[in-house]
Amino acid sequence: MLVWVNAIINGVLIGLAYAIAALGLNLIWGVMKVINLSHGAFIALGMFAAYLSIKLLGFSVYTALIPIFIAGLAVGTVAFFVSLYRVLNEKELSTLLSTYALSLIIIGLGTFFFTTNPRAIDTHMGSFTLGYSSISYARIIVGVVSLLLAAALYLFLFKTSLGKAIRAVSQNPTASKLYGINTTLVLSVSFGIGVAFATVSGALIASLFPFTILSGSVYELKSFVICVLGGLGSPAGAILGGLILGLLENILTLKIPVDYMPFIEFTILVIILLIKPSGLWGRR
Amino acid sequence: MQKGYTLYWLLPALIVAIIYPILTDNVMLRETIFLILLSITLSVSLNIIMGYTGYVSFGHIVYYGIGAYTSFYLMYAYKLNLVVSILIGGVFASLVAFILGQAVLSLRGAIFAIATIGINEAVKSLISNIPFLGSAMGLYFDFSIYENYGGAIKAIWLSYYLMGILTVFSVVSAYCIKKSKFGLGLFSIREDQDASSVLGIKTKLYKSIAYAISAFFPAIAGGIFAFKSGNIEPSGAFNLVKSIEMIVMVMLGGYGSIAGSALGALIYEKINGVLVVLPYVKDLHLAVSGLILLIIVQFAPGGIVGLLTKYFKNLRKVLE
Numbered sequence: 001m002l003v004w005v006n007a008i009i010n011g012v013l014i015g016l017a018y019a020i021a022a023l024g025l026n027l028i029w030g031v032m033k034v035i036n037l038s039h040g041a042f043i044a045l046g047m048f049a050a051y052l053s054i055k056l057l058g059f060s061v062y063t064a065l066i067p068i069f070i071a072g073l074a075v076g077t078v079a080f081f082v083s084l085y086r087v088l089n090e091k092e093l094s095t096l097l098s099t100y101a102l103s104l105i106i107i108g109l110g111t112f113f114f115t116t117n118p119r120a121i122d123t124h125m126g127s128f129t130l131g132y133s134s135i136s137y138a139r140i141i142v143g144v145v146s147l148l149l150a151a152a153l154y155l156f157l158f159k160t161s162l163g164k165a166i167r168a169v170s171q172n173p174t175a176s177k178l179y180g181i182n183t184t185l186v187l188s189v190s191f192g193i194g195v196a197f198a199t200v201s202g203a204l205i206a207s208l209f210p211f212t213i214l215s216g217s218v219y220e221l222k223s224f225v226i227c228v229l230g231g232l233g234s235p236a237g238a239i240l241g242g243l244i245l246g247l248l249e250n251i252l253t254l255k256i257p258v259d260y261m262p263f264i265e266f267t268i269l270v271i272i273l274l275i276k277p278s279g280l281w282g283r284r
Numbered sequence: 285m286q287k288g289y290t291l292y293w294l295l296p297a298l299i300v301a302i303i304y305p306i307l308t309d310n311v312m313l314r315e316t317i318f319l320i321l322l323s324i325t326l327s328v329s330l331n332i333i334m335g336y337t338g339y340v341s342f343g344h345i346v347y348y349g350i351g352a353y354t355s356f357y358l359m360y361a362y363k364l365n366l367v368v369s370i371l372i373g374g375v376f377a378s379l380v381a382f383i384l385g386q387a388v389l390s391l392r393g394a395i396f397a398i399a400t401i402g403i404n405e406a407v408k409s410l411i412s413n414i415p416f417l418g419s420a421m422g423l424y425f426d427f428s429i430y431e432n433y434g435g436a437i438k439a440i441w442l443s444y445y446l447m448g449i450l451t452v453f454s455v456v457s458a459y460c461i462k463k464s465k466f467g468l469g470l471f472s473i474r475e476d477q478d479a480s481s482v483l484g485i486k487t488k489l490y491k492s493i494a495y496a497i498s499a500f501f502p503a504i505a506g507g508i509f510a511f512k513s514g515n516i517e518p519s520g521a522f523n524l525v526k527s528i529e530m531i532v533m534v535m536l537g538g539y540g541s542i543a544g545s546a547l548g549a550l551i552y553e554k555i556n557g558v559l560v561v562l563p564y565v566k567d568l569h570l571a572v573s574g575l576i577l578l579i580i581v582q583f584a585p586g587g588i589v590g591l592l593t594k595y596f597k598n599l600r601k602v603l604e
Contacts, residue, residue, distance in 0.1 A: 035394045086582045092394040093340045094581050097535060100528060101578035108571025221405060224398055232395075259413050259420070266406035273399045274387050 006135065007250040013139045015246020016146035017204045021219050022226035022238040023153060024197030030233035031170040031190040032088060034095045038079070038103035040220025042195045044110060046072065046202025047211045051119055061121055061207045062141065068203050069196045076195025080188040088187070110213040120210035142204045149200065150239055153193075157235070166190050170233070225269045231279025240280070288601040290543050291459055298324075298455065298546075302448035306441075316557070318444055318512075321451040322505055323549035327533035328451075328458045328542060329501035333494050334531070335540035336467060338474035339389065341495075342397040343404030344502065345527035350407065351377040351503020352510040352521050353417060359511065360423055361416075366433065366442070370507035377503030378496040385492035392477075401524065408522035422517025443512040450508065454501040458542050461497070462604065470494050474540075532577050538589025543603045547588060 021043060028036045046068055053064040083102045087094040127136035157163040168176040169186045177183050205211070205219060226245050230237025249261060272279065302321070305314040330344050355373030358364040364372075388399045412420040433439040461467045469490050472480035481487045510516045529552070537548020555576065559569035584591050589603045 033394070035398060083578060083582075087585075090585065091338070092397065093334075093338075093535075093539075094585060096340065096342070096394060096397055097531065097577060098581045101574045101581060104574025104577065105571045106574075108568055108574055111570060112567045221401070224401070228398070257413070260409070262409035263406050263413065266402045266409065269402040270388070270399055270406060273391060273395060273402070277391065277395060 003254060004251070007254055008247065009135055010139065011247035011250035012243060013135075013143035013246070014208070014250070015243040016143045016150075016239075017201055017208070017242075018219070018222055018226055018245055019239045019242025020146045020149055020197055020204065021201035022223040022230070022242055023150065023235060024194040024201070025220075025223045026227050026230075026233060026235060026238045027153075027166075027190055027197070028194035029227065030235075031166055032084070032187055034084065034088070034099065035092075036191075036194060037096055037100040037220075038083070038106065039099075039194075039198050039223060040216035040218075041103040041106035041110075042072065042076070042198035042216070043202035043205070043219050044211070044213050044216030045075075045106060046199030047206035047215065048110065048114060048213065049199060050203035050206045051121055054121060061123060061203060062145070065145065065200055065203055069200050072196035072199035073192040075199075076192035077188045079195060080191035084191065085184070085188075107213060107216075114213050116212050116214055118210050118212045121207050123207050136208075138207055142208060145204060146201075149197070150235075153197075153235065156193075162186070162189065222265070225265050227279075228269050228272050229280055232277075234279065237279050244280075288463075288604045290602060290604040291456070293602065294455060294543055294546060295452065298452055302451075305444075314441075314444055318447055320550055320553045321447045322509060323529075323533060323553050324546045325447070325451045325454045325501050325505045326530045327537070327545040327549040328454050329498045330530045331534050331540065331542065331545040332458055332461060332470075332498040334498075334534055335545070336462065336470040336474060337491055337494055339491065339495070340393075340397045340531070341400045341498070342531070343400035343402070343524065343527055344498070344530055345524065346400070346404040346407050346522060347377040347381055347499035348502040348506035348526075349404075349411075349518075349521035350380055350506075351499075352506030352516055353411060354503075355507030356423060356510040356516045357417065359429065360425065363429070363432075366507075366511055367446070370446070370504045370511070373507040374500045374504040378500045381499035382492050382496040385495040386488070389488065389491045389495060404522055404524060404527065408518050411522070412518045418517070420518060422515055422520075425514040427514075440512060443508050446508050447505065450501065450504055455542060455546065457497070457501075458545075459604075461494075462542060466490065466493075471540075532573070534587075535577070535580055535585075536587055538587030538603075539585075541587075541589045541604055544587055544589035551588070 025036055025039050028034055049068045049071065050061050050064050053059045053067070054061060079102060083098045084095060087098050123138045125137040125141070127134040157167055165176065165181045165186050166189070168179070168181060169183055173183055201219070202216065222245060226238060226241035229244055230239070230241030245265070248264070252264065253261065301317055305317055326348070330341065333339050333341050351370070351373035354376045355369035358369040358372060359366065384403065388396060388403070391399050411417055417423065427436070430436040430439040433442055461470070469480065469485045472483070472485060473487055473490060477487055506521065510521070533548040533552045534545050535548070536552055537546065538544030556569065556573070559565050559572055565572060580587060586594070593600050593603060
């Protein structure tokens, strides 16, 4: 029984971190109908940013989150102009390839500088015991930070004027332009926020698991599954999807070998796309 | 549709390239040309679904993997002949594509692309867990299997001939499809699916058939490649990076054009070959190919053929 409780707690905590990664992907899809294939590369960048700020600057991983978020925002805004600005009105193929090209560049440079050796961050946080098994404090912090970030995104989108502009553009770009919204600014900032969420989630995940420069793609694919579960473009759906995926991973692996997990995840992805493309949470 | 001249230069060029290593008995050149032929087959067949109908099959390598696994297993477990096994592998992969196509081709645009990535990852992970297919470690040939083909050296030559035949066959089929009424239907789906369905084109059937055909050639190529290398494993057979390389080749050459896909494959292989050898660029070759892709997508979405036909209108009939 306690094993199950433990799996549920761990599932919720890690699910929240996945949800942060998926929120970034989802925001970009919602605002500009672009599937950001460089998402995984930015997650990996976040992991290495956290690693380097600990090794070189001596920060703790949690204080590093703030500069990582700001840097992600800046890099993401620049990345928007480099890769997407010119092709935003073209067919999906162009935006998919353009973001994928960006990912190739980042991963290529990353492999060059960091090699593909695995690394890990030691948070020295310890854990407490619950029955027979233990839950680490690092996981709890990750869960709490993720919740705070999700709440901050909600407040930003619904209470600030820039956030409202983002929502307006995602509903109707032409009409928002007519109302005097600077759509280029809105699009670039939303891409920046999406990337910032990717890098922060990378840093959070790096505080829990070992990683390489190529690990980003694993979490990118998880983010796809989450977005599809919760509905592409719906922020609340991303959190729900993240929780479902985290719980599935932790509960199912009590009964079946962990190797089957990717198969189950992607089968769910394809089936949901086929029967309810708007996601479990989605309207329409 | 009016007849063009593409095949008049493309086919002879291909055949000369295929025969040259055979006549000179040059093994190094044979290996290079083998890889180029493989790339041409992959990009020309991806072009049938991606270039003709506009459906971006991001995980197209799944059919290469399915074909490779099917034929490899038939040779491995039942000692079936190479040619028979790869044909079975090709037909099986087309069948899978046709059935999956019934479902996933109803999705459009980016959602379809994500679904195909999902299919590739699901199949890869499923095969990594099947014990009789060797799980994640894959399967290895017993070396004696090559004895049936007159030793390893002859077997490698045999796989080269087969790859040559396959490439010629795939280019000719892609051309015939493009010039047929069926091909015209596919292009109309690319331009406006709803309108073409109103005009009486059975869009679902057309798309599924195109998808099945575009799965057939990669599956056979996978079978030949697995036979030649003597082993197969899930991460190599269902490699998403290779899948995206196929798309890059089609984009580089020019989307929708057969000559473009073939040229794109050739140039991409050449660029890759050069980058891997250069001392400083070697570790950066991923980043450099990303940069090339970014520049094509941003500034020349029609690829090389698109650029050429824009400035030299007479080339249109030659570069279909």
